[in-house]
Amino acid sequence: MTVNGQFPGPTLYVTTGETIVVDVINRSPHNITMHWHGVKQPNFPWSDGPEYITQCPVQPGGQFRQKVIFSDEEGTLWWHAHSDWTRATVYGAIVIKPKKGTSYPYPTPHEDVPIILGEWWKKDIFEVFDEFKASGADPNVSDAYTINGQPGDLLPCSKSGTPTIA
Structure with a gap:
C-alpha cells in the first residue's frame, strides 16, 4: 500500500494552530484508517484512527474526509494507517513549525530532514x-x-x- 504512489507517504508540513483536511481514498483491498500520532485533536477525537473505537474504517473503494487539528504541537510527529496490520504499510512524517512570530522551544534547526x-x-x-x-x-x-x-x-x-x- 502507498499514499499518492509514495512509500513512505508524503511528509506533511503544517504550522501550530493549523487545521488541515485530508481526503483518504481507499484503493486497496483492505479496510484503512489513519492515525495522527501525537496530535491531540481537541474537540474532534472521533476520527483519530483506531478502527471501530473512534471511527469506522474506510472500506475498499470508499473515501473519508478527515479533519486534523494541530493545537499546540511543535516539532516532528508522524501519521500512520491504524487498521490491523496496515500499520506496517502506510506512514509518513508531520513537520509542525511554530506560529509566525514565535520560535521552537529549542534552537531552530538548520534543516528539516525527517x-x-x-x-x-x-x-x-x-x-x-x-x-x-x-x-x-x-x-x-x-x-x-x-x-x-x-x-x-x-x-x-x-x-x-x-x-x-x-
Whole structure:
C-alpha cells in the first residue's frame, strides 16, 4: 500500500494552530484508517484512527474526509494507517513549525530532514498477519528495518547509497 504512489507517504508540513483536511481514498483491498500520532485533536477525537473505537474504517473503494487539528504541537510527529496490520504499510512524517512570530522551544534547526524508521518483510504483510492469527503464535519478525522506506545496502531492493542499520 502507498499514499499518492509514495512509500513512505508524503511528509506533511503544517504550522501550530493549523487545521488541515485530508481526503483518504481507499484503493486497496483492505479496510484503512489513519492515525495522527501525537496530535491531540481537541474537540474532534472521533476520527483519530483506531478502527471501530473512534471511527469506522474506510472500506475498499470508499473515501473519508478527515479533519486534523494541530493545537499546540511543535516539532516532528508522524501519521500512520491504524487498521490491523496496515500499520506496517502506510506512514509518513508531520513537520509542525511554530506560529509566525514565535520560535521552537529549542534552537531552530538548520534543516528539516525527517528520518522515518520502519520494518520490511519479504512476504506480503497480510500473509504474515493471517499466519500469526491462524497459529496463535507471535508474528514473524521483519526481515529488515527501513530508513525512509529503504532496507539498506544488504538487500537488493534499496536505492544506491541508502544508509544501513547495524
